[in-house]
Amino acid sequence: MSLTIYVPQDAAAIAVGADKVAAAIEREAGLRGLNVAIVRNGSRGLLWLEPLVEVRTGHGRIAYGPVTVADVPGLFEADFIGGGEHPLCQGLTKEIPYLARQTRLTFSRCGVTDPLSLADYRHYEGFKGLEKAVAIGPVDIVKTVTDSGLRGRGGAGFPTGIKWKTVADAPGDRKYIVCNADEGDSGTFSDRMIMEGDPFVLIEGMIIAGIATGATKGYVYTRSEYPHAIKTMRAAIDIARGAGILGPSVMGSAYAFDIEVRMGAGAYVCGEETSLLNSLEGKRGIVRAKPPLPALQGLFGRPTVVNNVISLASVPVILDRGAAFYRDYGVGRSHGTIPIQLAGNIKHGGLYETAFGLTLGEIIYDIGGGTASGRPVKAVQVGGPLGAYFPPSLFDTVFDYEAFAAKDGLIGHAGIVVFDDTADMLKQARFAMEFCAIESCGKCTPCRIGSTRGVETVDRIAGGIEPEKNRALLTDLCNTMKFGSLCALGGFTPYPVMSALHHFPEDFAPAPMVEAAE
Numbered sequence: 001m002s003l004t005i006y007v008p009q010d011a012a013a014i015a016v017g018a019d020k021v022a023a024a025i026e027r028e029a030g031l032r033g034l035n036v037a038i039v040r041n042g043s044r045g046l047l048w049l050e051p052l053v054e055v056r057t058g059h060g061r062i063a064y065g066p067v068t069v070a071d072v073p074g075l076f077e078a079d080f081i082g083g084g085e086h087p088l089c090q091g092l093t094k095e096i097p098y099l100a101r102q103t104r105l106t107f108s109r110c111g112v113t114d115p116l117s118l119a120d121y122r123h124y125e126g127f128k129g130l131e132k133a134v135a136i137g138p139v140d141i142v143k144t145v146t147d148s149g150l151r152g153r154g155g156a157g158f159p160t161g162i163k164w165k166t167v168a169d170a171p172g173d174r175k176y177i178v179c180n181a182d183e184g185d186s187g188t189f190s191d192r193m194i195m196e197g198d199p200f201v202l203i204e205g206m207i208i209a210g211i212a213t214g215a216t217k218g219y220v221y222t223r224s225e226y227p228h229a230i231k232t233m234r235a236a237i238d239i240a241r242g243a244g245i246l247g248p249s250v251m252g253s254a255y256a257f258d259i260e261v262r263m264g265a266g267a268y269v270c271g272e273e274t275s276l277l278n279s280l281e282g283k284r285g286i287v288r289a290k291p292p293l294p295a296l297q298g299l300f301g302r303p304t305v306v307n308n309v310i311s312l313a314s315v316p317v318i319l320d321r322g323a324a325f326y327r328d329y330g331v332g333r334s335h336g337t338i339p340i341q342l343a344g345n346i347k348h349g350g351l352y353e354t355a356f357g358l359t360l361g362e363i364i365y366d367i368g369g370g371t372a373s374g375r376p377v378k379a380v381q382v383g384g385p386l387g388a389y390f391p392p393s394l395f396d397t398v399f400d401y402e403a404f405a406a407k408d409g410l411i412g413h414a415g416i417v418v419f420d421d422t423a424d425m426l427k428q429a430r431f432a433m434e435f436c437a438i439e440s441c442g443k444c445t446p447c448r449i450g451s452t453r454g455v456e457t458v459d460r461i462a463g464g465i466e467p468e469k470n471r472a473l474l475t476d477l478c479n480t481m482k483f484g485s486l487c488a489l490g491g492f493t494p495y496p497v498m499s500a501l502h503h504f505p506e507d508f509a510p511a512p513m514v515e516a517a518e
Contacts, residue, residue, distance in 0.1 A: 002035045002036065002037045003029075003034060003035065003036045003037065003055070003056070003081050004036075004037045004039060004055070004056040005025055005036055005037070005038050005039070005053065005054070005055050005056075005081070006038075006039045006040075006041045006053065006054040006055075006056075006061070007021055007022040007025065007038055007039075007040060007041075007051060007053055008040070008041055008042060008043045008044075008050065008051060008052060008111065008197075009040035009041065009042070009115075009196070009228070010042050010043035010050075010111075010192075010193060010196050010197055010228075011192060011196060011226070011228045011229070012043055012047050012050055012189065013043055013050040013051045013052070014228065016050050016051060016066065017051060017068060017069065018050065018051040020069050021051045021053065021067050021068065021069055021072065022038055022040065024069045024072040025038060025053070025072055026038055028072050028073060028076050029076075032076060034081070036081070039114050040114070040115075041054075041111055041112065041113065041114060041115065041197065042110045042111045042113075042115055042193060042196055042197015042198060043110070043111050043193055043196075043197060043351075044093065044099060044110070044111035044112075045107070045110070045111065045193065045350045045351030045352065045353075046065075046096065046098055046099065046348075046350050047349045047350040047351075048066070048347070048348050048349055048350065049063070049065035049066050049090065050065065050066055051065060051066060051067050052064070052065035052066070052067075052090075053065060053067045053075075053080075054093055055080060055081055055082075055083060057082065057083040059083065059092065060092050060093070060094065061092065061093045061094070062080075062083040062089065062090075062091065062092055062093065063089075063090040063091070063092075063093040063096065064080055064086060064088040064089055064090065065088060065090060066088070067088060071088060074086065075088070098348060098350070098352070098367070101354075101367075102352055102353050102354055103329065103337050103353060103354050103355050104337075104353050105314070105317045105326070105329075105336070105337050105353070106194070106201070106310060106313050106314045106317065106337060106339060106353060107190075107193070107194070107198070107339060107351070107353045108124065108125075108317070109121065109124045109126070109197075109198045109201065110193055110194065110197040110198045111197055112124060113198065115196065115197055115198060115199055115200075115232055115236070116199075116232065116235055116236055116239060118200070118239060118240075118243055121198075121200045121201075125320065126200055126201070126204065126316075127200075127204060127245070127251075127316075128316070128319075128320040129204060129205075129208060129315065129316030129317060129318070129319030129320040130204050130207055130208055130245075130250075130251065130316065130319070131251070132319045132320060133207075133208045133211050133212070133319050134211065134250065134251055134253045134255065137211075138168060138211060138212050138213070138214065141164075141208060141211060141212035141319065142161055142164050142165050142168055142212050142213075143161075143323075144318060144319060144322070144323045145160055145161040145164060145212070145315060145318060145319075145323075146159065146160075146161025146162065146164075146165065146323075147161070147323035147324075147327065148161070148318045148323040148326040148327050148335065148336065149323075149326070149327045149330070149333070149335030149336065150311065150314055150315070150318060150326065150335065150336055151311075151333075151334070151335070151401065152307065152308055152311050153308050153309075153310035153311045153314065153338065153339075153413070153414070154180055154271075154307070154308030154309075154310070154311065154413060155308075155383065155384075155410070155411075155412040155413055155488070156488075157334075157401045157411070160307065160311055160315075163295055163305060163307070164209065164212050164213055164305060166293070166295040166296070166303075167213040167214075167215070167295045167303045167304065167305050168212060168213045168214060170295065170296050170303035171303075172214075172302045172303040173302075174215075174216065174217070174300075174302050175213055175214050175215035175216070175302055175303045175304065175305075176215050176217055176218065176219065176298065176299045176300075176302060176303075176304045176305070177206050177209045177210050177213070177215045177217070177218040177219075177304075177305045177307070177312075178218070178219050178221060178273075178276070178277065178280065178298070178299060178304055178305065178306045178307075179202065179206055179218065179219065179220045179221065179307060179308075179309060179312055180221060180271065180273065180276055180306055180307065180308050180309070181195060181220050181221060181222035181223075181226075181229070181308075181309050182221055182222060182223050182264055182270050182271045182276060183222075183223070183226075183271075183309070183413070184223065184268045184271050184384075185271075185383070185384025185385060185386075185387075185412060185413045185415050186343070186381075186384055186385050186415065186417055187341055187342075187343035187344060187381070187384065187415035187416060187417040188341050188343075188384060188413045188414070188415035189341055189343075189351070189415075190309070190310055190339040190341055190351055190413070190414070191222075191229075191308070191309035191310065192226055192229050193351060194309055194310065194313050195220075195222070195226070195229035195230075195232060195233050195309065196228050196229050196232050198313075199232050199233050199235075199236035199237075200236055200240065201313045201316055202220070202233070202309060202312055202313050203236060203237065203240050203245070203246070203259060204315075204316045205311075205312035205313050205314070205315040205316055206218040206220075206257075206259060206312055207245070207246070207250055207255075207257045208315050208316065208319060209305055209307065209312060209315065210255070210257040211250070211255045211257070213303070213305055215257070215303075215304075215305065216256045216257055216258070217257070217258055217259075217260075218257065218258070218259040218260075219259070219260050219261075219262050219280060219299070220233055220259060220260070220261045220262065221262050221264060221270075221276055221279070221280055222261065222262075222263060222264065223263065223264050223266060224263050224264070224265075224266055225266070230261055230263060233261050234261050237259050237260075237261065240259075241258070246258050246259060262280055264276075264279050264285070265279065265285065267279070267285045267439065267441070268435075268439040268489070269285060269286070269287065269439055269440070269441045269487070269489050270285040272287060272487045272488060272489065273294055273306040274287055274288035274290065274294060274487070275287050275288075275441060275487070276306065277294060277298055277299050277304065277306070280299060281299065281300060284441075285441060286441040286442065286443045287441055287443045287444070287486045287487040287489075289486065294306050308413075310339060314326075314336065314337075318336075329355040329356070330355050330356035330357060330400070331355075331356050331357040331398060331400050332356075332400055332402055332403075333400075333401065333402060334356035334357075334400035334401050334402070335356070336355070336356070337353050337354060337355050337356075338353070338354065338355075338356055338399070338411070338414050339351050339352070339353045339414060340352045340353070340354065340363060340367075340399070340414050340416060341413075341414060341415045341416065342363070342364075342367070342368045342416050342418070343415060343416065343417050343418070344380075344381075344416075344417035344418040344419060345371045345372050345373055345375075345418045345419055345420045346364070346368045346369070346370075346371065346372055346416075346418040347368060347369030347370055347371065347372045348367065348368050348369040349368070349372075352367055356398075356399060356400045357398060357399065357400065358398070358399050359395060359396050359397060359398055359399065360380065360382070360390060360394065360395045360396070360397045360399060361392075361395030361396060363399060363416065364377060364380060364395065364416070364418060368416075368418065371418060371420045373420050373422075375420035375421050375422065376392075376420060376421045377392055377418060377419070377420060377421075378391070378392075378419050378420055378421040378422075378423050378425075378504075379391055379418075379419045379423060379425065379428075379500075379503070379504070380416055380417065380418050380419065381416070381417045381419070381428075381496065382404065382409060382410070382411060382412065382414075382415070382416050383404075383409070383410045383411055383412025383413065383414075383415065383495075384412050384413055384415055385431075385432060385435050385496070386410075386412070386432070386436075386488065386489070386492035386493055386495055386496060387409065387410055387412050387415075387492075387495060387496060388407075388408055388409040388410065388495040388496060388498075388499035389419075389425065389428065389496055389499040389500050389503060389504070390407070390409060390499070390503070391503045391504070393503075394407055394503075397409070399411070408495065408498070408499065409495070409499070410492070410495065424507055425500040425503075425504035425507040425508075426458065426461065426462055426500070426504075426507045426508050428496065428500055429458055429496060429497045429500040429501060429508075430455060430458040430459070430462070432493055432496040432497050432500075433451050433452075433454035433455045433458060433493065433497060434451075434455050435493075436450075436451035436454070436489060436490060436493040437451035437452045437454075437455060439489060440489060440490065441489075443486055444484070444485055444486040444487075444490060445484075446480050446481045446484035446485045446490050447481060447485045447486070447487075447489055447490025447491075447493075448490075450477055450480055450481040450484075450485075450490065451481070451490065451493060453477060454474065454477055454478075454481075454493075454497065457470050457473050457474045457477060458474065458497075461474070461508055464510040467508070467509070467510050471501065471508060474497065474501065475498065475501070478493075478494035478497055478498050479494070481493055481494050482494045
């Protein structure tokens with residue numbers, strides 16, 4: 001009888017030795033004459049327990065972690081293949097509190113299945129959404145997505161259904177679906193986890209988008225820093241094409257759709273949709289003026305849907321379970337679930353999918369366990385390097401688009417980076433300006449010049465040079481960048497700078513003079 005052991009092949013797990021652990025398990029099993037099948041699954045998202053090794057038993061999958069090569073012989077001695085007790089045993093995987101409390105819709109298969117097994121994908125409800133889409137046709141697909149309340153999960157929060165309807169109604173001899181997988185924000189990894197752990201859900205979502213809008217070609221635009229994701233996505237596309245899921249007749253229907261993976265050159269600004277399209281066309285990745293909108297004149301001048309990975313990966317469950325099912329999760333105008341990514345100085349870092357509506361404090365303390373250092377939390381940055389810094393006094397803020405906007409913040413890609421009380425917020429503000437200066441495409445003056453002047457101004461404040469005057473200058477500079485920049489790179493850089501200045505003024509005050517001892 002073959003025993004099944006799961007060892008993640010997710011980049012986060014590989015980074016802490018998962019490949020070596022898998023090899024050690026295979027070697028140890030061989031020495032003991034055991035017939036073991038090792039499945040390289042995706043990550044469950046409990047990153048502090050990686051590599052998280054799971055064993056299939058008659059009672060369900062039992063987890064052990066974090067496992068090192070040195071732990072492997074002891075695991076076998078403890079009969080871990082039968083679910084035996086061991087200090088690293090976490091019990092039944094599905095009952096680990098961090099997982100048990102989640103609402104996993106988009107990530108329901110991530111970490112559960114073999115990422116490149118069509119049989120696994122179908123067994124866990126895969127392609128049901130696509131089958132429904134083929135049956136109901138474009139108009140009803142767009143209506144279902146619109147009625148679900150799904151909004152762009154890449155940062156802007158624009159209603160997905162409205163974007164799809166614009167492209168569907170636009171005249172064009174060819175239309176495109178472009179998946180923005182250029183995940184460049186600090187503290188974010190949900191896109192990578194989907195591409196590495198459940199690539200077929202992204203493929204399914206892109207096909208549904210194609211049928212809905214009349215597009216026949218899709219591109220996944222990602223970054224060179226994601227070699228494992230690129231390899232897995234390309235393999236999954238080949239498998240889907242070979243099975244007749246992609247190609248001239250999607251699942252035997254009258255709809256055609258195919259996908260390619262394209263790797264960008266590594267510019268942060270190419271996460272902005274028009275810069276991304278320029279890069280995809282082989283041009284320099286700089287921002288285009290809008291209008292025209294990409295939905296009307298996008299890739300190669302044709303109507304184009306540009307959606308984030310999580311937006312597209314959320315579509316299959318919406319088509320399968322219905323608009324009302326998805327819409328009923330969340331609060332206010334923030335419908336459905338959101339994969340929150342916890343990073344930085346956090347005890348339980350990882351991915352946590354839940355309905356909108358938790359407070360920031362619940363996320364940081366109840367789910368994340370507070371800081372890894374054990375020191376008090378000083379600030380959290382939500383939404384990547386251009387997100388605002390929130391102090392503990394704002395931890396009652398509900399995690400939804402409107403609540404964050406009301407506090408001069410943004411959810412963005414739902415990455416949360418935690419800082420303890422040793423962080424210097426003036427240095428963080430400087431980093432934001434420096435980051436913008438380095439990553440600016442140079443198209444507009446407020447971003448190109450403003451960010452460089454911003455670094456200089458923060459340095460003058462740090463040096464105690466006319467601090468009050470320079471704080472006022474920094475505020476004025478941020479207003480110019482916020483309202484004068486062509487895209488969100490320059491327009492959002494003021495969020496971290498001004499939030500740091502507003503919430504942590506003591507870090508921007510001149511250092512007290514220390515009198516020399518007589």
